[in-house]
Every structure is written in C-alpha cells, then in structure tokens.
Amino acid sequence: MSEHKDIWVFSENYDLMLELLAAGNQLAEGHGPKLAAVLVGSGIEEKAHELIKYGANKVFAVDYPKLKDFQIERYLSILTSLTKKNKPEILLIGSTKNGKELASRLAAKLETGCTPDCSTIVIDEKGKLLTKRIVYSGNAIVTATYLRKPQIATIPHRAFEKQEPREMEGEIIKVEVTVEEPQVELVGINKMEVADVRIEDARIAVCGGRGIKKKEDFKPLQELAQLLGGQTSNTRPLAEDRKWFSGWVGLSGKKIKPTVYIGCGISGMIQHIAGMRDSQVVVAVNKDPEAPIFEVADYIIIGNLYEIVPAIVEALRKTLKN
Numbered sequence: 001m002s003e004h005k006d007i008w009v010f011s012e013n014y015d016l017m018l019e020l021l022a023a024g025n026q027l028a029e030g031h032g033p034k035l036a037a038v039l040v041g042s043g044i045e046e047k048a049h050e051l052i053k054y055g056a057n058k059v060f061a062v063d064y065p066k067l068k069d070f071q072i073e074r075y076l077s078i079l080t081s082l083t084k085k086n087k088p089e090i091l092l093i094g095s096t097k098n099g100k101e102l103a104s105r106l107a108a109k110l111e112t113g114c115t116p117d118c119s120t121i122v123i124d125e126k127g128k129l130l131t132k133r134i135v136y137s138g139n140a141i142v143t144a145t146y147l148r149k150p151q152i153a154t155i156p157h158r159a160f161e162k163q164e165p166r167e168m169e170g171e172i173i174k175v176e177v178t179v180e181e182p183q184v185e186l187v188g189i190n191k192m193e194v195a196d197v198r199i200e201d202a203r204i205a206v207c208g209g210r211g212i213k214k215k216e217d218f219k220p221l222q223e224l225a226q227l228l229g230g231q232t233s234n235t236r237p238l239a240e241d242r243k244w245f246s247g248w249v250g251l252s253g254k255k256i257k258p259t260v261y262i263g264c265g266i267s268g269m270i271q272h273i274a275g276m277r278d279s280q281v282v283v284a285v286n287k288d289p290e291a292p293i294f295e296v297a298d299y300i301i302i303g304n305l306y307e308i309v310p311a312i313v314e315a316l317r318k319t320l321k322n
C-alpha cells in the first residue's frame with residue numbers, strides 16, 4: 001500500500017487557496033483522504049484558522065517575516081521539505097504565474113508529474129488522479145493521469161467556487177523550517193495600477209474587440225460597466241497589436257466566469273471564447289449576423305456598437321435615475 005496519503009492545497013493567492021479547498025473537498029468526497037492546506041507567509045495565524053472554516057482538516061502554517069512576499073526559492077524549499085516528509089497523495093497548486101513555476105519546479109525535485117491549468121480533476125476507479133485541460137487553442141482536451149506520487153496539478157482561478165465558511169474541527173501544525181536563502185535579491189516590487197475589482201472576480205464583464213476603432217471609443221463600454229457595477233476587458237489584439245491595454249480575456253489571457261458577459265465588436269474566435277465560455281449569461285453586440293460569438297450568446301444584438309452601446313447606457317441612466 002502506498003505511503004502517500006491526503007490531498008494538499010497551496011496557493012500564494014489566498015482567494016485562490018479557498019477555491020482549491022473547494023476543489024480538494026470535492027475530490028476527497030467518497031474517497032476518504034484528509035484535506036490539508038499549506039499556508040506560507042508572515043502573520044498568518046488568523047488565516048490559518050479561517051482555512052479550517054473553508055474545509056481544511058489540517059493547516060501546515062509556515063510563518064516567518066521573510067516569507068511575507070512570494071519568493072520562488074524560499075517557497076520551493078518549504079514545499080519540497082514538507083512534501084518529502086509528509087508525502088501527500090495529491091497536491092493542488094493555484095495556477096498563478098508563481099504557482100505554475102513553483103509546481104513545475106517542485107515536480108522536478110520530487111521526480112513526479114505535474115499537469116498545469118486543469119479544468120477538471122477526478123479520482124478514477126483505481127484511485128488515481130485524472131485531470132483534463134484544454135489545449136491547441138481550445139480545440140482539444142487532454143486527459144492525463146500520473147505514474148508517480150505526489151500527483152501535482154495546477155488549478156486556475158474560478159475553476160471552482162469557494163464554499164461558504166462553517167464551524168469545523170481542524171488542526172493547525174506550526175512548521176519550523178530552515179528557509180533557504182535565495183540566489184537573487186528582490187530589490188523592489190512596483191505594484192501595477194489595477195481596477196478595484198479584477199476582471200476575474202467581476203460579476204459583470206463588458207468586453208470590447210476590434211470592432212472598436214479608437215481607444216477613446218472604448219469609453220461607452222467603461223460607462224456601461226460602471227453603471228452595472230462591473231469591469232471592462234478586451235480581446236487580445238487590443239492589447240497585443242494596438243497596445244491599448246495590458247491584459248485580455250481568453251485562452252492565453254484571463255479566464256473569467258461572470259454572471260453576465262457583454263461582448264461588443266468581438267467576432268468570437270475560439271481563443272477568446274476559451275476565456276469566457278463559463279459566463280452564465282452572454283450578450284453579444286456585432287454588426288455581422290454571422291459572427292461566431294452569436295453561437296455562444298444568450299442575447300444577440302445585431303447592429304453597430306457605436307449606436308447600440310450608447311443607447312443602452314442612456315436607457316440605463318434613465319432607469320437608474322427613476
């Protein structure tokens with residue numbers, strides 16, 4: 001019988017960690033392994049208790065001032081020594097840029113496999129982790145399993161919804177470790193200007209595409225988002241080719257899962273759809289009745305976005321005033 005046991009979750013992003021606990025709980029159901037969270041940081045006691053309310057049976061808390069910010073070598077050395085000692089069966093890591101680097105390096109250190117950006121994870125009839133992820137610009141799904149343990153998978157933001165917190169029994173294990181000194185010195189962190197709510201967390205997402213001719217013409221979309229309490233985003237060409245924005249929604253960008261997605265002047269190429277296909281309600285504005293985005297839309301508006309978006313903004317303003 002394997003000496004590996006339990007499902008572990010880790011992310012340097014606390015919100016994502018809560019979603020990983022939901023993912024781990026779903027996996028553990030009916031299979032019996034315990035769910036443990038690895039919490040690394042500085043001044044993390046309160047969060048350690050909170051993780052139990054979100055489903056962790058155990059929390060490995062590694063609390064040092066040096067660990068306040070993510071630093072790959074330090075975090076990797078902690079995760080490596082903890083996993084070598086405690087031998088988890090499955091390790092779910094948040095699919096942030098840092099998380100993916102950490103997961104792949106950890107897999108190499110432990111001589112095991114790692115599947116990135118999994119959209120589905122299940123335990124098969126042999127008790128092995130089975131993962132699915134979208135590849136080839138959304139045209140294929142790879143199903144993978146593992147030859148060795150721990151089985152490491154990275155899970156993107158909003159692939160799972162965090163559970164409601166509830167009073168639960170759990171154990172907090174304070175871990176004393178020697179934190180490896182990094183080979184590089186962090187000289188500073190310049191925080192990027194970001195919206196109050198990230199597009200990944202927005203309940204309403206208003207996205208613009210190449211149908212918008214000038215950057216100033218994006219303003220009505222921003223007004224619409226503001227009136228609805230949402231955020232704006234865009235397709236990749238508006239960021240990569242026109243350099244109007246730094247990020248985008250899609251396969252190679254952010255994955256979003258809003259209650260309402262409103263796409264304006266977006267054709268609906270598979271690479272964009274891959275980032276918004278989990279939206280609950282899709283509204284699309286396009287002048288081309290054959291636009292592929294209409295295939296995934298719940299509400300179709302055929303027409304010129306330069307007339308339609310301002311008209312919606314105007315109508316909303318009037319309604320909200322009354």
Ligand SMILES: Cc1cc2nc3c(=O)[nH]c(=O)nc-3n(C[C@H](O)[C@H](O)[C@H](O)COP(=O)(O)OP(=O)(O)OC[C@H]3O[C@@H](n4cnc5c(N)ncnc54)[C@H](O)[C@@H]3O)c2cc1C
Pocket residue numbers: 137208209210211212234235236237248249250251252253254264265266267268269270271272275285286287288291303304305306
């Ligand atoms: C490897 C790879 C990865 C990629 N990843 C991504 C990704 O993550 N995200 C992403 O978005 N793209 C990605 N792309 C690019 C993707 O293939 C498409 O080129 C892109 O999504 C198209 O953007 P668009 O819909 O804004 O532009 P277009 O395809 O040019 O569509 C513009 C649409 O606007 C409509 N339109 C024009 N004027 C008006 C008007 N006045 N009123 C109403 N409608 C109007 C047109 O009918 C058209 O349908 C990727 C490409 C590659 C090769």
